[in-house]
Amino acid sequence: MVYSKKNNHAQVKTWNWGIVAPGHIAQKFSIGLAENFQAKRYAVASRELQKAKDFAKKFGFAKAYGSYEELIHDPEVDIIYVASPNHMHFEHTIAALQAGKHVLCEKPFALNSHEVTIMTALAHRKNLFLMEALWTRFIPSYLKTVEWIKSGVIGEPKQLTANFGFVAKYDPQSRLFNPEFGGGSLADIGIYPAFLALTLFGYPEKILATSTIAPSGVDMSTEAICQHKDGVISKLICTFAENLETEALITGTKGSLRMHRSFHMPCALTLTRESGDVETIPANPNENGYQYEALEVMRCLDNGQKESDQWPLLKSAELLRFLEAIKASALEHAANART
Template sequence: MHQTKILNWGIVSTGQIADKFCTDMPFVENAKVTAVAARKLEDAEQFAQKHNIEKVYQGYQALFDDPLIDVIYVATPHNFHFQQVYAALMANKHVLCEKPITISSKEFKTLSCLAKKKNLFLMEAMWSYFLPAVLQAKKWVEQGRIGNIKHIKADFGYAVPYEPKGRMYNPELAGGCLFDMGIYPLAIAHCFKPAPLSEVNIKVQFAKTGVDNDLVILAKANEVTLSLATSFQCRLQNAALIIGDKGYIKIPNFWRAKSCALYQLDEKIEEFNDASLGWGLNHEATQVCSAIINNQIEHAIMPHSVSLLLQQQIEQIKSLF
């Protein structure tokens, strides 16, 4: 009988997204969360107890040096990603890193080169790209159900209480809504229309700390008009609309999508509801495991080229601040 290869995962950070990720890992058949590391030992111990994880480490290097660990999941604030991913790759570990994977295209190029040189898998954790509802929406587009795409509208925002020292508002922690939430609208636009941005116009507002806390982006991706927004000031609609000349697709809460609907004029023609359990992070983790087991160092759905492009788009937009 062919035995399924099990990959041992090590988790960097015990924050909210790491918690959701580990909650979903039991739905991934060829993965086991074996270790967790945090700056404070008690945080790692509490997290390990909650998620039934055998090993705990204080500090991250000890985790990277553990010979039993195959894959590292990095879920710290994004300004720490570069050094942690770099250290994990240097320790010969495959890496899945939360988005944005770095805070500059230069940093990402360094990591991409290192991963390729060491023949290791590296991917930005763009979980939205792997969600069944988003894949269904893409299928409708490919089938010509909405005709030629004319507009993509997407926004993602939540009212975030103002804490000058907190991760969201602190410029030293690469704060601001573009880095934190804005990557999602940019990524979903690229998912349905992979093209560079042109004719970029922005309306931006800033918090007292100087970071952006409300941003609207108008741009073109070839012949498609993009209307994207992100905010720390208020909850936006948090939906994506893919609008064609024959109909449109609505994806509510597109970043964690559980459903999508196909419309022609005002009539709903078809609907898809994802009945799978969990938050949805398991779809991404399953694909990462599969790619590593098949000796791939990039994933076709979220290759290095897309991560680099998103970094360049963020820089392009920031240059207009």
């Protein structure tokens, strides 16, 4: 970490970021990172040096490594963004923490909540920052949704319906369908409807779920109906087999609130009041959206926090437990259907 002057005013810290596994999401994240003046795009590591070099050139990183280990052990790296496939999040996060680095790790944080417990314990023991890259949590339109609901503008919330679906080409070796990669629609995209239900209404008291299974053994589609405190119901759908609206609708006693496509990074919010008045707030269509989670990491580090109070590690563990409970309910449903 170094200090630099911005606009000749107060000194601000800059943080050296390193990216592990420069795939699809790492590209988007790097564009977001470039919007944060505190973030220095320091290094990127791929299993192939040439790929790392090309990525570094395209996205403005100073250094390129041909192995993850080299980047993890570079003493100049402050924060590592882990963007590898799901089944590697645990291994890469643990390695980065062991090397004394702060970590932002892609969603789903790990393959199960037990892994999250181990990751959390190590971060605490090493006094290092750790957070799941659940970017929606920091998007202004999600924050506005929470604010509106808390203000009582739709009255008492009664129901949430949220779906996330697209047609994914079936490839049993791809990270979406390969069980060894932690694939499946629930882990990959169902996490967003589940995140919304969990953060708006708390951990559910009852869950009823069903899945359709792809030939590789992971879920192609999953639907869950959950009952939360005060009888609030959430209906959650995710699928790799259909192009869904990928919207969320929250209805209450005095109105409703729609998070438009794609609701995990909504392009607009529409509030319908009891009076029938309709108010739509558009979001910035050119916005990348990944800058906010990176900003949160650096805000916390600047404050000496080793965990985000906005998206704490216990919440990441709870979210994974929620996904595990949905999966267990779907398995139970399938077993009952067979008998």
